[in-house]
Amino acid sequence: MNRNLPVNVDRIAEDIDALAKVTEPGHPWTRRAFSPLFLEGRAYIEARMKMAGLETRIDAAGNLIGRRAGTKPGLGTIMVGSHSDTVPDGGRFDGIAGVIAALEVARALKDQAITLQHDLEIVDFLAEEVSIFGVSCVGSRGMTGQLPEAWLSRTSGERDLAQGILCVGGDPATLLAQRRPDLKGFLELHIEQGPVLENEKKDIGIVTAIAGITRIEVTVEGRADHAGTTPMDARADALVAASQLVLDIRNAAAERAKTPGHFAATVGEFRIEPNAANVVPSKVVLLIDGRAEIRSDMEDFCRWLDAHVVKLAIAHGVTINSPSRVSDNYPTPGNPGLLKTLENACETVGARHRRMASGAGHDTAWIAKVAPAAMIFVPCKEGRSHSADEWAENDDIALGAAVLFEAVREMDRT
Amino acid sequence: MNRNLPVNVDRIAEDIDALAKVTEPGHPWTRRAFSPLFLEGRAYIEARMKMAGLETRIDAAGNLIGRRAGTKPGLGTIMVGSHSDTVPDGGRFDGIAGVIAALEVARALKDQAITLQHDLEIVDFLAEEVSIFGVSCVGSRGMTGQLPEAWLSRTSGERDLAQGILCVGGDPATLLAQRRPDLKGFLELHIEQGPVLENEKKDIGIVTAIAGITRIEVTVEGRADHAGTTPMDARADALVAASQLVLDIRNAAAERAKTPGHFAATVGEFRIEPNAANVVPSKVVLLIDGRAEIRSDMEDFCRWLDAHVVKLAIAHGVTINSPSRVSDNYPTPGNPGLLKTLENACETVGARHRRMASGAGHDTAWIAKVAPAAMIFVPCKEGRSHSADEWAENDDIALGAAVLFEAVREMDRT
Numbered sequence: 141m142n143r144n145l146p147v148n149v150d151r152i153a154e155d156i157d158a159l160a161k162v163t164e165p166g167h168p169w170t171r172r173a174f175s176p177l178f179l180e181g182r183a184y185i186e187a188r189m190k191m192a193g194l195e196t197r198i199d200a201a202g203n204l205i206g207r208r209a210g211t212k213p214g215l216g217t218i219m220v221g222s223h224s225d226t227v228p229d230g231g232r233f234d235g236i237a238g239v240i241a242a243l244e245v246a247r248a249l250k251d252q253a254i255t256l257q258h259d260l261e262i263v264d265f266l267a268e269e270v271s272i273f274g275v276s277c278v279g280s281r282g283m284t285g286q287l288p289e290a291w292l293s294r295t296s297g298e299r300d301l302a303q304g305i306l307c308v309g310g311d312p313a314t315l316l317a318q319r320r321p322d323l324k325g326f327l328e329l330h331i332e333q334g335p336v337l338e339n340e341k342k343d344i345g346i347v348t349a350i351a352g353i354t355r356i357e358v359t360v361e362g363r364a365d366h367a368g369t370t371p372m373d374a375r376a377d378a379l380v381a382a383s384q385l386v387l388d389i390r391n392a393a394a395e396r397a398k399t400p401g402h403f404a405a406t407v408g409e410f411r412i413e414p415n416a417a418n419v420v421p422s423k424v425v426l427l428i429d430g431r432a433e434i435r436s437d438m439e440d441f442c443r444w445l446d447a448h449v450v451k452l453a454i455a456h457g458v459t460i461n462s463p464s465r466v467s468d469n470y471p472t473p474g475n476p477g478l479l480k481t482l483e484n485a486c487e488t489v490g491a492r493h494r495r496m497a498s499g500a501g502h503d504t505a506w507i508a509k510v511a512p513a514a515m516i517f518v519p520c521k522e523g524r525s526h527s528a529d530e531w532a533e534n535d536d537i538a539l540g541a542a543v544l545f546e547a548v549r550e551m552d553r554t
Numbered sequence: 555m556n557r558n559l560p561v562n563v564d565r566i567a568e569d570i571d572a573l574a575k576v577t578e579p580g581h582p583w584t585r586r587a588f589s590p591l592f593l594e595g596r597a598y599i600e601a602r603m604k605m606a607g608l609e610t611r612i613d614a615a616g617n618l619i620g621r622r623a624g625t626k627p628g629l630g631t632i633m634v635g636s637h638s639d640t641v642p643d644g645g646r647f648d649g650i651a652g653v654i655a656a657l658e659v660a661r662a663l664k665d666q667a668i669t670l671q672h673d674l675e676i677v678d679f680l681a682e683e684v685s686i687f688g689v690s691c692v693g694s695r696g697m698t699g700q701l702p703e704a705w706l707s708r709t710s711g712e713r714d715l716a717q718g719i720l721c722v723g724g725d726p727a728t729l730l731a732q733r734r735p736d737l738k739g740f741l742e743l744h745i746e747q748g749p750v751l752e753n754e755k756k757d758i759g760i761v762t763a764i765a766g767i768t769r770i771e772v773t774v775e776g777r778a779d780h781a782g783t784t785p786m787d788a789r790a791d792a793l794v795a796a797s798q799l800v801l802d803i804r805n806a807a808a809e810r811a812k813t814p815g816h817f818a819a820t821v822g823e824f825r826i827e828p829n830a831a832n833v834v835p836s837k838v839v840l841l842i843d844g845r846a847e848i849r850s851d852m853e854d855f856c857r858w859l860d861a862h863v864v865k866l867a868i869a870h871g872v873t874i875n876s877p878s879r880v881s882d883n884y885p886t887p888g889n890p891g892l893l894k895t896l897e898n899a900c901e902t903v904g905a906r907h908r909r910m911a912s913g914a915g916h917d918t919a920w921i922a923k924v925a926p927a928a929m930i931f932v933p934c935k936e937g938r939s940h941s942a943d944e945w946a947e948n949d950d951i952a953l954g955a956a957v958l959f960e961a962v963r964e965m966d967r968t
């Protein structure tokens with residue numbers, strides 16, 4: 141890269157490499173929220189925040205925040221950040237790229253002795269990934285009064301989530317009362333976790349919306365029979381019916397993916413009973429992960445599914461329960477003003493950009509419910525993520541950091 | 555039933571009911587081979603054998619045998635029997651009906667003071683069902699020198715199979731040398747475990763052949779990807795490909811089931827990885843249980859499968875290994891002379907009969923490799939077996955016992 145950027149790619153590379161070393165040995169790149177390694181990673185980040193002249197704290201929700209006061213107290217806070225926790229065996233860039241890019245914005249401002257009117261906060265949200273407590277986006281929900289109280293008593297081993305938050309320095313006692321009325325705007329950089337930018341040779345994805353995630357459980361019940369003796373035409377084979385359902389779901393999703401707006405549906409969990417070699421399967425429980433940028437697409441998919449399983453059950457002589465939505469989140473649009481700001485910033489730094497939806501959930505979706513928020517994607521190799529193969533180029537992250545830098549400056553002006 | 559049978563249905567009912575009480579509480583009807591309950595069941599059977607005037611012993615392979623000497627020493631042994639062990643949560647009639655029917659033959663001979671020229675042995679084979687040691691037909695293989703030596707060191711908990719056989723009274727030291735050159739003929743009665751006799755209102759199935767069992771493992775490997783972000787057309791979803799394979803196997807089997815000769819194929823085991831809600835499945839391992847009465851049908855099915863997975867892998871962008879035969883047994887025909895003898899016996903007692911194949915494996919298949927052997931089926935309700943719902947009528951079992959009685963007498967004459 142021979143652009144003259146306001147940010148320092150070597151500093152970004154140094155931090156990302158340093159944090160990649162803070163991983164479970166033999167399990168790159170694992171730094172699970174609430175673990176000693178996680179705290180070790182945070183200690184590094186906090187030290188770097190301090191070197192950047194930021195005043196650090198852990199908020200009630202266990203988020204690590206580095207703060208730089210603005211010249212006009214009371215004008216509000218511009219926040220930039222992401223998360224430093226990882227899934228098991230994945231996450232060399234997922235999250236941490238955004239934390240380091242945000243930190244680099246603060247460093248670039250300091251380097252160039254630029255003051256902002258607004259307060260600036262660099263944030264490392266707690267537990268964005270599904271954590272050992274079975275829940276995700278703990279920090280971004282908690283910071284904004286959106287963490288369900290019941291979650292605090294979810295346990296993992298000896299601890300509950302409240303104790304987990306306490307151990308990272310948060311304050312579960314005041315957590316539920318947290319609000320951030322001072323937030324004037326939030327930006328996040330994240331790796332795309334998909335192949336679109338790479339395939340289209342774009343530098344930056346301007347995220348128009350974070351897809352809603354709907355998880356649907358379906359149970360197919362047939363009849364356990366002797367696999368050797370039961371004639372092929374006298375069976376109620378739950379696996380055969382469930383296999384047809386998997387294919388039909390795939391086709392229904394592929395069809396909806398062709399119309400405008402991101403759409404995907406995946407059967408990721410699939411359990412059969414009794415799972416014995418010589419017994420016709422009696423039961424399959426499958427969990428569908430549906431993602432829609434446009435809410436009506438998801439409603440339409442769910443209507444299709446409800447009607448389809450009735451037909452399928454009759455065709456295969458099995459029982460299929462009415463699909464049940466285990467969880468159901470609406471899509472979250474990016475703030476239109478901030479999308480424009482981010483596009484302007486791309487133009488300023490000379491980044492090739494496109495608008496696109498995020499199929500994955502992000503902390504930005506929670507912040508966007510209470511304040512103007514938007515996010516950008518940087519390319520990730522072959523779209524691989526949540527995997528040890530996850531890769532992003534430091535140059536691409538630096539270009540993204542430069543976009544954040546320019547966007548923050550524009551946000552500060554307006 | 556108002557037939558005048560040579561056997562006593564009340565005595566049969568009494569024994570079957572008594573053994574149904576020897577079950578794990580809360581798990582009808584469980585009497586697993588090698589368990590204390592199994593030995594308790596056998597103690598009952600042995601006592602009943604003695605009451606029938608039989609001389610009892612446990613052979614080297616752990617089979618319980620009740621013997622009645624013939625009038626012409628050295629002429630050889632006619633053997634009748636089945637097994638008293640059960641699968642978990644199933645087996646009120648599977649096995650035990652055949653042991654009690656065989657015992658009733660001996661009792662009927664005694665009642666009517668009929669002597670035979672041949673020695674008669676009533677047998678309860680050890681561990682016909684897949685046992686805690688992971689192997690089946692231990693007693694029928696062991697009695698005839700067909701038990702692989704390596705099996706003796708298979709373990710379950712603290713014990714190996716050799717110790718298990720020792721505990722039931724067998725002799726693992728001499729087991730591998732066992733042969734039964736004296737066996738002149740073997741008969742087994744078993745519940746059908748399928749719906750054919752019931753549907754066709756037949757009393758007896760004359761088993762022309764015991765289907766060969768071929769177990770085939772197939773591994774489908776795709777690519778783990780983020781379920782939210784990976785476009786539908788950029789996936790290598792192992793579950794989607796494996797689902798298509800399940801349907802194709804079902805159709806290929808249903809087609810072959812329409813031609814003469816029993817054929818069935820079932821995917822009974824199916825494991826997906828990583829089995830996580832928001833990850834595109836990367837791997838599915840499936841185990842096919844194939845059954846063929848005619849060997850060439852199985853060869854043809856395997857050829858089809860080998861070719862088909864190549865096409866399927868290309869169509870779905872996944873890798874599918876060359877299907878591997880984990881185990882492969884040939885079909886075993888019933889002895890033609892004995893089939894005729896059994897048909898004559900059906901005519902004598904007035905039983906509606908038909909020839910049919912057995913889709914399930916049985917001890918008879920092992921005995922048939924070294925001596926003339928054949929078996930009959932009696933109806934079982936709705937074809938349910940290996941289930942707590944398994945049911946057969948005492949009258950039907952008594953009619954089957956009468957067929958065995960007449961067949962044994964004809965075998966003794968010729």
Ligand SMILES: NC(=O)NCCC(=O)O
Pocket residue numbers: 269270276333499500501502782832
């Ligand atoms: N960004 C990300 O991987 N989030 C995890 C939650 C999800 O989208 O499945």
Ligand SMILES: NC(=O)NCCC(=O)O
Pocket residue numbers: 368418683684690747913914915916
């Ligand atoms: N008769 C019977 O159920 N045998 C068990 C082995 C099998 O056929 O799967």
